[in-house]
Amino acid sequence: MNQSTLQKYAMLLLCMSAGMVDLIGYLGLGHVLTANMTGNIVLLGIAIARAQEFVVLRSLLALIGFIAGNAIAAHMVGPVQTKNGWSSKVTAVLTVESILLLLFAIAMISPFSEQLSYLLIVILAVAMGMQTTAARRIGIAGISTTVLTNNLAAVVEDTVSILKKLRHANIRSLAKALSTDSYLRAGAVVIYLIGVIAAALLFRREPMIAVWIPVLIIGGVTLYVRLHAWGTSQQSES
Template sequence: MKQNLLQKYAILLLCMSAGMADVIGYLGLGHVLTANMTGNIVLLGIAIARAQEFVVLRSLLALLGFIAGNAIAAHMIGHVKTKNGWSPRVTAVLTVESILLLLFAILMITPLAGQFSTLLIVLLGIAMGMQTTAARRIGIAGISTTVLTNNLAAVVEDAVSIFHRMKHVNVRSLANSLSADSYLRAGAVVIYLGGVILAALLFHHIPMVAVWIPVLVVAGVTLQARIAAWGKGEHLESDADKH
């Protein structure tokens, strides 16, 4: 039970790191989103319509980096699954992400950061793409750490379900009957927003500190996963392998 609870906290922390990464990319790398690809594709479309070649390049690099991260993580994880979704291969993906974020932070604080801007965008895009695929494979409460729209829609659906049930039970009974996943999905939206606010405040006042927080968060989650060996010995064949 304790292990399961730690995994839920871990997925929320990954949501926070993704929100912070988007802010850092947007404010520090020329208004580009590296975690939220829906928003990034919108920015890319606007830039194409306005013939803003430089903005197009940055948004396109973020998109390609994200796709590369998805592909790398999917290859690393393969079809191996565990009962709780968090296999050692998922932890390996987060380990690589931590290394990429560390490299990003080191380059970001150097005086030559401006010259490395395209590389920084690609690094952050790859890291967020890897995290997205890892979170999808973990599958806790249907939460995506980078797609806020998906999480928000789930929260709204939970709220509508609550509204219908309020006609038949009192508020206290309803609160007790809500699933842990409902609370977790709401928490994912709140903590993502909290990460965005925190990163915006820090990047405005002490940007050199802001870039290190996602590194520490993802590295901390990865270290905890390795210590707990989540998913160890629970490998199951995927449906694709069975057929």
Template structure:
């Protein structure tokens, strides 16, 4: 495969990671989204409207954690020169992996003493970092966690193919990637939905393994492309 194909696969795997993390938050941390902030803001509004103080606090914690992750990643990658795979993206994903690993340790070894708000903060911080790191790559406008825009872009592409007779049946690479991003996010959610009720928090090791694999790929496949113009 080409290095571009490897990069596209890593981006799609990050979408699956976000789907897994969102289900963990929703099923095991009190019905809160830790990757999809659109849904989380809706839940926050519902909680405020129904005077559900605990739900408000959880949603706010997730939102604050996500923003903190975005700010941290932006400080790390935001001012870096655009390239095929910036070194700062590797660093941001390494931090994300470390935070997810910390979540895994806390949820397994100290589940009885660690506050649920700490766990929510860790997951949302990791997803905030992932969002900004993925956006820095600039592939098909995919951010891995904000999929409403990806869904809209895909159906805009689909509509465009329909009205252009000469292009019917032919999708651009970006359109295919957007469709796969949606599928992989949903697939991650399905995996977590099956695993989480019986093996609480255990599925977090899959995103950790994915991040580790991506880091290995970045070191072995993308090293020569860290300064090249995309």
């Protein structure tokens, strides 16, 4: 598998993990969103209006954690933009995210998960903030792994463009003419939804298993990228 294809599949898997994490946070940590900050800010506003102190605290912790994750990842990646967007520094960010998700999963299955709920919100939000910055730096097809609104808007724009072209082309030729980015943007929305549905079904029956899926996804992507980079460097040296 070439590097470009690897990155595209990895981005879709990051979208799936974000959908699962949002669902786990919402159902398992007191109806808080730790990946989608647009929705979280809406929940924060509602909680403030209704004077729901504990909901306000949870939403604020998620927001602060997400911002902290953005800042940490931005510091790790630095200002230099690599040609393909996926540098060793981006992989390092995803490695730290994998560790945070691992710590989250371990704490969630421990007897102290309820007492640690606020800390768990922060850990999950920091991990998602780091992933968001990493995905922005990779910059494939304008996909954001945690902001579904941007992805959905891009799909709608692609659809409008398709409808305009339908006047001058048949469906088969149009399908061939569509860019890979168009398919990726649509895939990002669909796979995010699949992640939410899968996590909802699994969390209802086996919540302690559900929390490990994002760990396996992010950890697997990170490990594969590292092995691929190592294999490529070995080939270039030989």
